[in-house]
Amino acid sequence: MTNRRTVITGGSSGLGLALAHTLAADGDELVLIARNPAKLEAAAVEIRAAVKGARVSHYSVDVSDAQALQETFEDIIEQIGGIDLLINSAGVLREARFEDTTEATFRETFDINLFGVINCCRAALPSLKENSGTIVNIASMASHAGVYGYTAYCASKHALKGFTESLYFELKPQGVRVQLICPPEFDSPMVDALDEGRSPENMAQTQMVPKEPMDVIVRDTMKAIRSGQYHTIAGFNARLAGFAVQHFPGLTRKLGEKIVKKASRGAS
């Protein structure tokens, strides 16, 4: 049993919720953060039903609201005595061509996917330093490559990768571990919503790496948390794709271009 005190943003759904189940089984005391209070309560009930003796509390707060988040973390630290592990999984995804993506969408995406993580790291840091804790940022394969329809999302996830890389060097000497997880597309409510209206070009390009089941992403994320490895691309196919993008960028761009062109032709 780990007995860690773990805060998970986005803990009411998808990857955050799936990790919460596994960490509860490991013996962690959990605090889930998201906006929708009914979904948070449902998640806590689900975890308590699945894991006997699970300790789960939750806070309804928007991670992009720095002030509210600061107050939330103060309360969390008072309630559970400190934070050992912070998992930043809260995120949003809107797919549209750049010409159809409003400035408001760009700002919302950055406010949540980048500033939401920055706000949580800032608010949790004093306690993480005290407890030689760990920050796990859930980025994406979209942190490594561009994708049709993802100008806002990819930009926010590339920025999150840059933030995380820099934070690693600053916090390592202070005893705080920083980790970056980059999953490919996986089964989750986020992708269910995306599937309702995504462009054929986006579908074709993202499926160059086939969608992974949730348990593969949870397995590789937990492996990283247990081993302390800084950077993890989750899933074997995504690791291969990551290798190709890093070492053969011209080739993978050409392949992407071909796939997008074919999907556009098919659509028209």
Ligand SMILES: NC(=O)c1ccc[n+]([C@@H]2O[C@H](COP(=O)([O-])OP(=O)(O)OC[C@H]3O[C@@H](n4cnc5c(N)ncnc54)[C@H](OP(=O)(O)O)[C@@H]3O)[C@@H](O)[C@H]2O)c1
């Ligand atoms: N699904 C994929 O294929 C995929 C692939 C690569 C990376 N990722 C990344 O993995 C992470 C989890 O994705 P997922 O698929 O599990 O998504 P999901 O099922 O849609 O869950 C997103 C979670 O984030 C919370 N959230 C969203 N905006 C928030 C805000 N402003 N403040 C607080 N909480 C907020 C949501 O709750 P509320 O709406 O109630 O706030 C929900 O709990 C995201 O960062 C995503 O970008 C996903």
